Amino acid sequence: MASPAVLDRVTAVKISSVTLPLPGGISDAKVLTGRQRPMTEVAVLFAEITTAAGFEGLGISYSKRAGGPGQFAHAEEIAPLLLGEDPSDIARLWDKLMWAGASVGRSGLAVQAIAAFDVALWDLKAKRAGLPLAKLLGAHRDSVRCYNTSGGFLHSPIEEVLERATESLSSGIGGIKIKVGHPDHAVDLARVTAVREKIGDRVPLMVDANQQWDRPTAQRMCRAFEPLNLTWIEEPLDAYDFAGHAALARTFDTPIATGEMLASVAEHTELIRAGVDIVQPDAPRVGGITRFLDIMNHAAREQLQLAPHFVMEVHLHLAAAYPLEPWVEHFEWFDPLFNERLDIRDGRMHLSGRPGLGVTLSDQARAWTVAEHEVRA
Structure with a gap:
């Protein structure tokens, strides 16, 4: 029985x-x-x-x-x-x-x-x-700051990147992230400078090197980017170079973000222990929401910023339940998979009243x- x-x-x-x-x-x-x-x-x-x-x-x-x-x-x-x-x-x-x-x-x-x-x-x-999942977890807010990444890849000419950035901001997105790590470092600096000039000093701007710099290059690039008032520099080093990321975080005013490529709670624990400014766990990569919550609680105890990677349909709810003001990443790639659309306006992604994740296939x-x-x- x-x-x-x-x-x-x-x-x-x-x-x-x-x-x-x-x-x-x-x-x-x-x-x-x-x-x-x-x-x-x-x-x-x-x-x-x-x-x-x-x-x-x-x-x-x-x-x-x-x-x-x-x-x-x-x-x-x-x-x-x-x-x-x-x-x-x-x-x-x-x-x-x-x-x-x-x-x-x-x-x-x-x-x-x-x-x-x-x-x-x-x-x-x-x-x-x-209840919406965020409310079940215990939401700290009903909307989360969001930034767009899908318009800033390195295969896109800078003219297209600038156009996509303008469109994203006009649609209600709150920040812009573009990719760096070009073999010619001058190209990186020129592209980021062009975006900063286009969107202005007040709009949050992030860059992502996707683990492609060694330590000396990361030092030089972080120093070159300091005047551009970036919200963060993401994955300047190999994802498992926890000490290297921590050293950059101690050296520069621009926050250092990483964590999306880590695939367990244990790896994130090492990262947080080493010291970094912004943690970027990915719920599907670490085993789902159960394990993400372990990482999230650890990061909160250390008063770290949170910016989950990808899959905004899940991470919106988790970020809304984080004590410190977080970010979520916007990609339109998953839009065709679901009947619903997330509510994005005024620089933020808003929770709906739909129960659970609020999406159907x-x-x-x-x-x-x-x-x-x-x-x-």
């Missing part, structure tokens, strides 16, 4: 792999330095969890370039472990799924597959409560599905 505290059970789990096409070949510094090819698509992993009481939760994970089929394969293996479980026991279920595949690690692809289920369970829990997402698997009790 079930405990009276068990209010519901998981009766079905469906996973879908969706290939999201991108407009043209997207290039940052990793492409210009020969480390990667231009990005033409994103592999998105969706999990849909249904319960006996009729609730449904939607979860999201993703992979850029390689890795999507691997995430889907691991998710397919562990999905049956959720059947019959109480969906409210999210932390316990995260551990159950993690230990099922512990031999392949507690970070990276393995936990990124778990992330889709974890996000779906949180979405479901908030829907049962009839579109017909286009179904049309772009390349693999799916469903298990039922």
